[in-house]
Amino acid sequence: MNDNAMKKYTILAKKLKKLQNEKDPNATDIFPGALGGEIVRYIAPQGNPFLLQNHMFIPTIKSQGTPEQIQKWVPKAESYEIIGTYAQTELGHGTFLRGLETRADFDRKTDEFILHSPTITAYKWWPGGLGHTSNYAVVAAQLYIDDKPYGIQMFVVQLRDLETHMPLPGLKIGEIGNKMAFQTVNNGYLGFENFRIPRTNMLMKNAQLHRDGTFVKSPASVLTYFTMVNVRVSIVMHSYMSLARAATIAIRYSAVRRQSKINPKEPEHQIIDHLTQQMKLFPEIAKALALRLNADCLTSMLKAVQAEILKGDLSRLAEMHALASCLKTVSSHDAVAGVETLRLACGGHGYMLASGLPIVYNFAAASKTYEGENTVMLLQTARFLMKAWALALKGGELVPTVMYLNEAIKVKKFQKWDGSWECMVKSLQFVAANKIRIAFDHLEARKRNNMIFEEASNLTSIELASAAEVSSILDQNFVCF
Structure with a gap:
């Protein structure tokens, strides 16, 4: 072979x-x-x-x-x-x-x-x-x-x-x-x-x-490991491709395969006509497009940061590392879950190697482990977020990705929900900021209790990982689900 x-x-x-x-x-x-x-x-x-x-x-x-x-x-x-x-x-x-x-x-x-x-x-x-x-x-x-x-x-x-x-x-x-x-x-x-x-x-x-x-x-x-940052960015694109490929297979199958009658007087319908099948297929198509948008934006940012590094400007290196880590985690996780949903949507045929879906699934599954195990990647992003929150508390200048933290510190209660896109983004930022705050407060409390940083981080790791995961939607240019 x-x-x-x-x-x-x-x-x-x-x-x-x-x-x-x-x-x-x-x-x-x-x-x-x-x-x-x-x-x-x-x-x-x-x-x-x-x-x-x-x-x-x-x-x-x-x-x-x-x-x-x-x-x-x-x-x-x-x-x-x-x-x-x-x-x-x-x-x-x-x-x-x-x-x-x-x-x-x-x-x-x-x-x-x-x-x-x-x-x-x-x-x-x-x-x-x-x-x-x-x-x-x-x-x-x-x-x-x-x-x-x-x-x-x-x-x-x-x-x-x-x-x-x-x-x-x-x-x-x-x-x-x-x-x-x-x-x-x-x-x-x-x-x-x-x-x-x-x-x-x-x-x-x-x-x-x-x-x-x-x-x-x-x-x-971190320059020593910058190649890994490159690969993590590419994983976001590969996650999109895996999910898009699986969605293409499942959609085509659903348009050809006929199963059960919706109207007893009519022949068996294409399974794509069944609402439950649509609920399996359509969200994964949307998710694939969202991953593609993420990949394109992240790739553009990587090229810009690489150009800055060549000029000796390392100011966005930590931000780039944090974004690549959390988006690698979220995209690979969503791609694997989505491919499995689409495989199941094809019934027994999806279990056959001839469908291509088992191969797509196994390739996607590997991305959750290589170039940084996903939980570890979230914790690396969380360390960046803890520093950002501490800086925001002091009124320091934040990088673009976490600029919303400055406003979040002042906001104690979420604004009225109106269903607009702006409101959706603000709500997600509000949730992200408060998860960061909770993780930061718990971490600091344990450090004040005479715990060394490593022990305090371990005991706070669930909150840290949760904060990093929801903070994948940190910047208005990234639309991560």
Whole structure:
């Protein structure tokens, strides 16, 4: 199955490259986005074996590498001379990135890093394409200089011989096995045994390590993980596509399938004529459109923030991270629930693989876990909201997403309901603001009771998650259900 998917994908890449050469002979990238987009879902319905090459390996080097590093690796990756993956999650740690165990110790004598997996839980686990396809990886590891930790950094690592495709000495690589979906993505594991790479393989646009061992800290630690913010934004769009695909299947089925008589004197009706069927179908169509609007707005914001980052402006980085986290959570949850509703609306036929719905469901279900488990994502957004509420109490200047908090602090009682769109937005903002207030008050009360912040946060986590979930409708440009 994996070999067949790679064969199809390779043929597609060659055809697209031929078309691109006819358009621009000097271009190196193959129709940006084409090889990671909707077309691949049809030629490789169980997953794209080069998925992380396009969505994480290349973008990470572009966003975190120096001009020299970008020139060294990106043209080769875009022309598929090398195949990369993104190795961050470990067997023992996923969303808790500070807990990653893989070490990168700087050797002053040789000007190299020594990558090592000290325990079995430190093995990289889940990277797409790692099992068979990739010969390079961006690896997240704890940087150590003279046995002193300096936090997570990203390193470009060659994994396999470019001629024989065999794993290099000092590496343990394999496939983790079958999953609910993505069977052709060949997710893998990776262990290091004192594996050496040059110092210049650390991506150094934001943080640098000089030859003498001097470390220059990144201006913002979240820049190290900004690739994940990109992917979370794309998940919102993928959630829309999954739900829209399922809705299309269910609508077509409902227009063809006939079941039961509404009027005894007439033939059996199309099941779409039954009001109960409409109640299953139509809300999911509306929800899919809402997710599309969210995805478009979030993508536009991401491009703007990326442009600001290039100019050294990091003022909206936290806001971007918070929005991507909560909208990833809400959109993936709603897409999975919606696809299941639509599958059930197709009766027994929806249970058949031939309907396409089980495959759509399994793909959508994965998005609730990868790139940040949903509950953890809500709690990350909640931390941003707690800071915003504290700032609003002091009369500070808030970012656009939470500007309504300034007014909410003054409002003790909701205005009269009139059913208008403006009133609907105000009511949702009122509910969101009060959920934030409740979570903030409970958190502060526990801290005043001599609890450390982490314990207080854990005991307040239900209120925090609830506040983050309802606050998905934070900005007037986002219409999230």
